[in-house]
Amino acid sequence: MQKVTLAQLKQLALQAKNSLWGQAQSLDRDVKLYLHWTAGHYGQFFSDYHINIDHDGSVYVSTNNLADIKSHTWRRNTGAIGIALACAYQANTNNLGPEPPTTQQIEAMAQVVAVLAEVLDLTIDQQRVMTHHEAAVIDGYGLGSGDPETRWDLWFFPGVAKGEGGNVLRGKANWYRNQGVA
Numbered sequence: 457m458q459k460v461t462l463a464q465l466k467q468l469a470l471q472a473k474n475s476l477w478g479q480a481q482s483l484d485r486d487v488k489l490y491l492h493w494t495a496g497h498y499g500q501f502f503s504d505y506h507i508n509i510d511h512d513g514s515v516y517v518s519t520n521n522l523a524d525i526k527s528h529t530w531r532r533n534t535g536a537i538g539i540a541l542a543c544a545y546q547a548n549t550n551n552l553g554p555e556p557p558t559t560q561q562i563e564a565m566a567q568v569v570a571v572l573a574e575v576l577d578l579t580i581d582q583q584r585v586m587t588h589h590e591a592a593v594i595d596g597y598g599l600g601s602g603d604p605e606t607r608w609d610l611w612f613f614p615g616v617a618k619g620e621g622g623n624v625l626r627g628k629a630n631w632y633r634n635q636g637v638a
């Protein structure tokens with residue numbers, strides 16, 4: 457894992473842009489960003505995601521090539537970037553556990569989305585910037601599906617109502633984009 461600034465992340469996104477769009481368009485898709493938590497510990501990073509964000513908001517990349525195809529979101533990995541918050545160990549739908557998403561992590565994720573969306577020409581909407589919870593609902597392994605691989609990443613987080621996690625993250629990302637963070 458390599459710690460990066462938003463400026464460095466912007467450069468990596470620029471380098472990967474053509475390749476990401478080529479992959480996505482080969483499947484008749486737009487490039488997409490998928491938002492996760494790891495369900496692990498603070499400081500515990502996974503190479504399944506291109507980008508890991510620690511509890512203090514610091515940003516790490518697992519590869520210098522953001523067009524690498526990684527295994528983060530079932531059937532959605534081609535032409536997509538996986539971004540994870542290192543948190544949510546032992547979280548359940550009533551209690552986010554001893555290591556919940558921090559404010560710094562949420563704000564950093566919104567900034568990362570703002571930068572990537574700006575460089576990759578993406579509208580920040582639910583079609584293109586989706587939590588794993590939202591993808592899982594569409595693909596049949598969301599909350600209530602009974603699927604043993606049920607996912608509900610970022611369905612909610614501290615201070616945000618259940619079901620609103622994706623909307624809040626996209627709202628913040630659009631705000632940062634409009635502020636010129638990217």
Ligand SMILES: [Zn+2]
Nearest residue numbers: 492493588609
């Ligand atoms: Zn996930």
